[in-house]
Amino acid sequence: MSEALERLKEREKSLMCRTYSRYPLGIVRGKGSRLWDVDGREYVDLLAGIAVIGLGHCHEEIAQVMAEQSRKLVHVSNLFYQEEQLDYAEKLLSTSHAGKVFFCNSGAESNEAAIKIARRYQHVVKGRDAWEVITLSNCFHGRTLATLAATGKHTEGFEPETPGFGRVPWGDLDALEKAIKPTTAAVLFEAIQGEGGIIPVTQEYADGIVDICRRHGVLVMCDEVQAGMGRSGKWWGFQNFNLKPDVFTSAKSMANGLPLGAMMATDEVAQGFDYGSHATTFGGGALVTAVGLKVLEIMERDHLVERAALLGDRARARFRALAEKLGGVIRDVRGMGLLIGVELDMSDEKARKVWLTLMERGYILNLTYGPTLRLLPPLTIDEADLEAFTGELEKVLREIA
Numbered sequence: 493m494s495e496a497l498e499r500l501k502e503r504e505k506s507l508m509c510r511t512y513s514r515y516p517l518g519i520v521r522g523k524g525s526r527l528w529d530v531d532g533r534e535y536v537d538l539l540a541g542i543a544v545i546g547l548g549h550c551h552e553e554i555a556q557v558m559a560e561q562s563r564k565l566v567h568v569s570n571l572f573y574q575e576e577q578l579d580y581a582e583k584l585l586s587t588s589h590a591g592k593v594f595f596c597n598s599g600a601e602s603n604e605a606a607i608k609i610a611r612r613y614q615h616v617v618k619g620r621d622a623w624e625v626i627t628l629s630n631c632f633h634g635r636t637l638a639t640l641a642a643t644g645k646h647t648e649g650f651e652p653e654t655p656g657f658g659r660v661p662w663g664d665l666d667a668l669e670k671a672i673k674p675t676t677a678a679v680l681f682e683a684i685q686g687e688g689g690i691i692p693v694t695q696e697y698a699d700g701i702v703d704i705c706r707r708h709g710v711l712v713m714c715d716e717v718q719a720g721m722g723r724s725g726k727w728w729g730f731q732n733f734n735l736k737p738d739v740f741t742s743a744k745s746m747a748n749g750l751p752l753g754a755m756m757a758t759d760e761v762a763q764g765f766d767y768g769s770h771a772t773t774f775g776g777g778a779l780v781t782a783v784g785l786k787v788l789e790i791m792e793r794d795h796l797v798e799r800a801a802l803l804g805d806r807a808r809a810r811f812r813a814l815a816e817k818l819g820g821v822i823r824d825v826r827g828m829g830l831l832i833g834v835e836l837d838m839s840d841e842k843a844r845k846v847w848l849t850l851m852e853r854g855y856i857l858n859l860t861y862g863p864t865l866r867l868l869p870p871l872t873i874d875e876a877d878l879e880a881f882t883g884e885l886e887k888v889l890r891e892i893a
């Protein structure tokens with residue numbers, strides 16, 4: 493470890509709450525799909541801040557909008573009408589069937605808003621005594637107390653668990669049918685599980701969930717915080733399965749690194765909120781929404797959604813070819829668009845060594861759900877970088893496996 497990194501490590505330990513066990517890297521600068529560390533070493537960023545930096549680091553046009561808007565208006569609170577917010581809402585809503593949006597600042601908050609509107613819609617609009625939200629095993633919905641209860645992980649020591657949540661095994665429609673009670677308000681799921689190992693639903697499973705929900709008057713809610721905003725090769729992950737959820741949520745890549753989240757609902761379910769029902773100080777301020785609008789404009793102009801589909805398909809084909817060539821070291825290649833999981837056939841410990849070695853050789857990605865390498869590169873990444881990575885992965889797997 494270099495002296496510069498050692499210094500960062502010590503300062504972090506003395507200043508920060510112990511929540512993150514960080515990668516052995518201190519990052520100082522980014523441009524496009526490249527990052528540079530404290531020792532001046534260059535990396536290809538295949539993680540993009542965990543699916544946040546969709547357009548690449550320090551995008552010139554985004555920097556320009558940020559600078560201009562920061563001189564015009566940054567924040568006045570949601571007590572006022574703001575054109576930036578409305579322009580963005582209009583553009584954002586045009587990417588799906590949703591009729592209304594509530595802006596917030598993160599994925600967890602967008603899911604909180606979804607849970608709240610589901611309960612209030614059932615209580616106030618439908619007159620039903622229904623509040624429970626059912627989620628699927630290995631899901632991830634956030635770290636607030638309610639979204640933790642929805643997730644069902646990372647809860648140790650935070651008891652008592654927030655009531656009102658239930659979970660069923662992923663893929664099991666019978667279990668879902670049995671779990672639905674008169675008190676069930678909604679089912680919340682990821683069309684493509686991110687933290688759970690890059691697992692897309694199947695068409696049959698997706699249709700089954702919707703069918704069960706519709707028969708019982710239960711809302712269908714999709715968490716698009718990771719898979720959304722074009723990454724899956726469609727604007728929204730659920731669009732790959734022709735779903736029209738009553739409610740869906742977004743955050744990570746909406747403003748290319750600035751905190752911006754959204755809960756979107758059909759006009760019907762949006763009736764669940766009334767003036768005063770829900771609020772947030774920062775949500776959808778002029779600066780973040782001006783940036784959000786520019787993100788959508790660039791994505792459209794540069795056809796980044798279609799590009800994600802194409803590059804993702806080709807990347808998975810290359811990983812599958814590599815799996816065949818190596819015979820047994822790669823257990824599975826999964827995902828949609830530029831949300832890619834490469835499950836290794838080895839112990840978690842060995843997979844960690846593969847991951848660390850790749851980082852030493854200049855590729856930043858992460859490990860999720862045991863031995864699964866997860867790639868969430870910027871949607872603007874050069875295909876040559878993905879090709880070169882496949883070559884490096886082959887070398888490392890031959891050395892370590």
Ligand SMILES: *Cc1c(COP(=O)(O)O)cnc(C)c1O
Pocket residue numbers: 597598599600601603632633634635682686687715716717718719743744
């Ligand atoms: C990251 C993530 C969240 C939580 O988002 P935060 O902004 O960290 O609160 C929720 N759901 C999914 C699917 C995510 O990937």
